[in-house]
Amino acid sequence: xxxxxxxxxxSQWIGSAKKVAVLTHTNPDGDAIGSSLALAxxxxxxxxxxxxxxxxxLPDFLRxxxxxxxxxxxxxxxxxxxxxxxxxxxxxxxxxxxxxxINGVKEYLLRSTAxxxxxxxxxxxxxxxxxxxxxTWRGSVGEMIYLFLKEVFVEDVLxxxxxxxxxxxxxxxxGNFNYASSYPEVFHIVGELMNYDLEKDRIYSNVYDxxxxxxxxxxxxxxxxxxxVLPKFHTAYISLTDEELRRFNHRKGDTEGFxxxxxxxxxxxxxxLFVEKKDRIKASFRSRGKFPVNRVAADHxxxxxxxxxxxxxxxxxxxxxxxxxxxLLPEYARLLSDT
Ligand code: 5GP
Ligand code: MN
Numbered sequence: 185x186x187x188x189x190x191x192x193x194x195s196q197w198i199g200s201a202k203k204v205a206v207l208t209h210t211n212p213d214g215d216a217i218g219s220s221l222a223l224a225x226x227x228x229x230x231x232x233x234x235x236x237x238x239x240x241x242l243p244d245f246l247r248x249x250x251x252x253x254x255x256x257x258x259x260x261x262x263x264x265x266x267x268x269x270x271x272x273x274x275x276x277x278x279x280x281x282x283x284x285x286i287n288g289v290k291e292y293l294l295r296s297t298a299x300x301x302x303x304x305x306x307x308x309x310x311x312x313x314x315x316x317x318x319x320t321w322r323g324s325v326g327e328m329i330y331l332f333l334k335e336v337f338v339e340d341v342l343x344x345x346x347x348x349x350x351x352x353x354x355x356x357x358x359g360n361f362n363y364a365s366s367y368p369e370v371f372h373i374v375g376e377l378m379n380y381d382l383e384k385d386r387i388y389s390n391v392y393d394x395x396x397x398x399x400x401x402x403x404x405x406x407x408x409x410x411x412x413v414l415p416k417f418h419t420a421y422i423s424l425t426d427e428e429l430r431r432f433n434h435r436k437g438d439t440e441g442f443x444x445x446x447x448x449x450x451x452x453x454x455x456x457l458f459v460e461k462k463d464r465i466k467a468s469f470r471s472r473g474k475f476p477v478n479r480v481a482a483d484h485x486x487x488x489x490x491x492x493x494x495x496x497x498x499x500x501x502x503x504x505x506x507x508x509x510x511x512l513l514p515e516y517a518r519l520l521s522d523t
Pocket of ligand 2: 215216279305323324325357
């Protein structure tokens with residue numbers, strides 16, 4: 185994964201670093217947090233003062249992760265987060281490839297004179313680090329961190345806590361090995377992680393059986409009242425207004441995974457979730473097979489992502505957004521029936 189020169193430089197930077205900041209993207213998911221904590225825990229074991237900076241809200245289902253005390257959320261503890269970034273002599277950027285994905289953290293990252301290393305698996309990376317390890321075919325950054333650690337450290341630096349973080353990263357970014365994992369290496373890596381007394385069933389339960397009653401009711405409401413199925417286009421979508429979210433005492437992360445719900449309907453290959461935010465409507469897209477949702481996101485929602493998972497924004501009203509979404513489906517009809 186690393187060229188000889190990159191490997192040498194990174195080893196040297198880690199070797200001489202006193203303080204390291206690990207940054208990840210806004211609205212962080214299991215891969216973002218799991219990968220970042222795993223790397224920070226390894227560096228801490230090397231005697232380095234390693235910290236993770238998250239731009240905004242950490243979802244509840246990840247708060248139990250080992251090493252979580254190493255993280256600071258920029259949106260809540262801005263001064264502390266800035267101090268971590270400004271004090272770092274080495275910065276890792278994980279699970280994002282464009283400084284625009286880290287909101288207000290961006291200016292501090294770009295301003296920093298620390299060495300910067302990107303480790304990411306999203307398409308079309310922007311160049312803003314000294315070294316960029318971009319492997320877009322990988323299902324998760326968790327996997328990449330595992331391989332990265334193997335290359336950078338001669339000795340075994342993993343332990344149960346670090347393996348747990350990496351497993352959460354891989355498990356969540358592959359939808360529990362449901363997608364983005366159709367190649368043997370993922371399972372080889374997971375097999376290796378199992379050697380560290382990994383409690384895989386407990387981890388699953390911590391992540392997936394951790395919803396509040398409100399969240400569960402919101403999911404039921406989405407399925408019963410809000411899911412629109414368009415069999416002709418193999419498409420289904422769900423939308424949620426701010427009022428609806430408030431009715432269900434919405435908390436950050438509650439809509440996580442809702443975009444996948446309609447795939448349980450036979451024949452659905454393309455799904456969308458539209459969630460009203462303060463100043464925009466956040467659109468999430470998923471597909472099965474070859475339908476490129478990143479193209480939809482880039483063409484119509486100023487966004488991007490992977491072939492099967494992408495997102496963007498709409499600045500129309502919810503009603504207009506949904507109307508527009510339906511109206512652009514004929515454009516993709518052939519692709520949708522082919523895949
Ligand atoms: P989600 O639907 O979970 O928010 O995002 C899924 C994937 O779509 C992300 O991993 C990211 O690659 C991409 N994505 C989501 N929102 C945006 C966006 O606003 N801009 C870009 N470029 N990519 C996005
Ligand atoms: Mn990821």
